[in-house]
Amino acid sequence: KAGVTQTPRYLIKTRGQQVTLSCSPISGHRSVSWYQQTPGQGLQFLFEYFSETQRNKGNFPGRFSGRQFSNSRSEMNVSTLELGDSALYLCASSEASGRAADTQYFGPGTRLTVL
Amino acid sequence: AQSVTQLDSHVSVSEGTPVLLRCNYSSSYSPSLFWYVQHPNKGLQLLLKYTSAATLVKGINGFEAEFKKSETSFHLTKPSAHMSDAAEYFCVVRGYSSASKIIFGSGTRLSIRP
Numbered sequence: 436k437a438g439v440t441q442t443p444r445y446l447i448k449t450r451g452q453q454v455t456l457s458c459s460p461i462s463g464h465r466s467v468s469w470y471q472q473t474p475g476q477g478l479q480f481l482f483e484y485f486s487e488t489q490r491n492k493g494n495f496p497g498r499f500s501g502r503q504f505s506n507s508r509s510e511m512n513v514s515t516l517e518l519g520d521s522a523l524y525l526c527a528s529s530e531a532s533g534r535a536a537d538t539q540y541f542g543p544g545t546r547l548t549v550l
Numbered sequence: 551a552q553s554v555t556q557l558d559s560h561v562s563v564s565e566g567t568p569v570l571l572r573c574n575y576s577s578s579y580s581p582s583l584f585w586y587v588q589h590p591n592k593g594l595q596l597l598l599k600y601t602s603a604a605t606l607v608k609g610i611n612g613f614e615a616e617f618k619k620s621e622t623s624f625h626l627t628k629p630s631a632h633m634s635d636a637a638e639y640f641c642v643v644r645g646y647s648s649a650s651k652i653i654f655g656s657g658t659r660l661s662i663r664p
Contacts, residue, residue: 480651480654491651538599539596541594
């Protein structure tokens with residue numbers, strides 16, 4: 436099976452712009468989670484989607500949003516970009532069997548730089 | 551509420567010597583625990599996970615971890631370090647519910663000396 440894919444891999448934006456990142460999960464996986472990774476804050480959970488519904492949400496402002504499509508592909512959007520949004524954004528997918536011990540499989544990430 | 555603490559931000563060992571990366575957790579309920587590894591400019595890869603079965607969990611590349619409820623610990627070990635083990639390691643906790651959030655530790659950078 437192909438792994439989790441994320442597009443684009445690199446992105447440069449300026450403050451005030453908005454950005455959309457895309458994630459395609461492993462075939463058959465129904466849950467997609469998003470994380471932000473920065474040197475200062477480490478890995479922080481953004482949100483999790485399952486069957487097109489947001490199932491869990493981290494402590495991020497409303498500028499961060501996401502959605503999941505019927506084919507389980509997911510997008511996350513960040514509006515009104517700030518310098519502090521520069522980070523590696525990671526997407527992870529899992530089977531979502533209902534067990535909390537579901538393994539999450541991570542994509543390579545999208546490196547967002549805000550100038 | 552859940553939390554996870556990785557006790558060392560950086561660990562350096564010589565090639566061929568044992569590796570110990572320490573992780574303590576806090577969870578109101580029986581947690582699920584994971585160790586992930588991240589090589590430079592790569593995504594995260596699962597090393598192993600604890601799911602309330604055997605307390606000693608064996609993972610990939612010779613790593614293993616022991617769940618100790620009395621000490622609320624889930625330390626990662628490897629008998630003999632290899633140069634390719636140099637990477638960032640993350641301890642992760644999740645409650646036993648699909649509604650539970652996933653909490654990542656701050657990470658431990660493992661360096662291997664030749």
